Amino acid sequence: MDIVLMIILLFALLAIRTPVAISLICVGIFGMAMVGRPDGAMGLLATTPFRTASNYAFTVIPMFLLMAALGNRSGIVSELFTFGKRWFGHLPGGLAIATTIASGLIGAMSGSSVGAAGMLGATAVPEMEKMGYSSRLSLGVVACAGTFAIMIPPSIALVIYAIIAEQSIGKLLIAGIIPGLLTILVYCGIIIVWAKLRPDEAPVVDVKYSWGEKFETFFKIWPALLLIFVILGAIFAGVATPSEAGAIGAFAMMILVALDMRNLREFGSTLKESLMDSLKPTAMIIFIIVGALILGYAFVSTGITKAFTLFVVSLNVPPVIVLIIFMLLLTILGMVMSQIAVLFITMPLLIPAIVSLGYDPIWFGIIAVKTAEIGLVTPPVGTNVFVVAAASGHKAETVFAGIWPFIVADVIVIALLVIFPQLPLLLLRAM
DSSP, X not given: OHHHHHHHHHHHHHHTTOOHHHHHHXXXXXXXXXXXXXXXXXXXXXXXXXXXXXXXXXXXXXXXXXXXXXXXXXXXXXXXXXXXXXXXXXXXXXXXXXXXXXXXXXXXXXXXXXXXXXXXXXXXXHHHHHTTOOHHXXXXXXXXXXXXXXXXXXXXXXXXXXXXXXXOHHHHHHXXXXXXHXXXXXXXXXXXXXXXXXXXXXXXXXXXXXXXXXXXXXXXXXXXXHHHHHHHHHHHHTSSOHHHHHHHHHHHHHHHHHHHSSSHHXXXXXXXXXXXXXXXXXXXXXXXXXXXXXXXXXXXXXXXXXXXXXXHHHOSSOHHHHXXXXXXXXXXXXXXSOHHHHHHHHHHHHHHHHHHTTOOHHHHHHHHHHHHHHTTTSTTTOHHHHHHHHHHTOOHHHHHHHXXXXXXXXXXXXXXXXXXXXXXXXXXXXX
């Protein structure tokens, strides 16, 4: 009964547009009051904000967000699309493939799904439409490829999952590499099939580029590639913690932006705006973490976590059925609220249950984040869809019409990760 009342209160608060962090705190205090521990809730409320904000492990969040903000304001993004266009533009659906690869690189450089979608919505969509691509394909691939940043390191979503699950942030980031690359490959396959079945929607581009022009793009994007290599290499080799790697990445991105600016005054303005851009989401995420910790403690105090785990274990069904039910729950919730909120609300309950069924928590983190990724483009919210619509000047309905083949691609990737659970863990085992 306790969990029913807490869930009703939580969704009631969210329905009246109460901020997620405040909703979590209120439900947590309510839950602890039900078991006669309101003083404990007040004590948590007094100490948790400071303990959370002063936790060194959480510094990775502002570092990655600053790196993303700086990357969004640099000129590297357009060069990444040019790189993809010159190397892959001649293939069936080549410009869409170029957009997919560019989005993957942007995700690895910035970790911002919305940022990638917005930037490519303004640059790649007009380019594809000018070459005769249908708006449906152009908009759909930009909206869906923008979600790569939620999986490809540096991924804030994986960092948050690691914090909730009390797992290694570095291991989660490394585990996200292969699923991220696999998603890019499956998207490219979907685009080629689309181009073969409907060549009028993805005509072959006749423009040919010389080898000199192709390799020229490497000289313009090598800083971004080097940055990606340094961040992931430092974590993979164990020479830097994720927080240290994030700081290195943010500092390196700052240098790249400075080199791209025409004068010191322009760089100062850009740096100030980037700091403000990263400050707001950092404060939001830390505030939500505070609420999630209080709610998680309430779950433990009321015995909900233990009862839910025992209930799941007692079900007379194969573990994979329970996994599928959890994934459907994450998908449905992701359709109506932000992915970060979904993780904070569900993971304190789902992780103990999933571990009790014998699943690896790091592997499940990849599955959970990959499932939540779909919510970025599915109605009725579909954040990336509205960002791309605004950036490109199209209606959201047109963007929604183009996402479904790529939703199928995401389902294929999730199925492969479930059938072959060793895939996300290959690099970790190599370490």
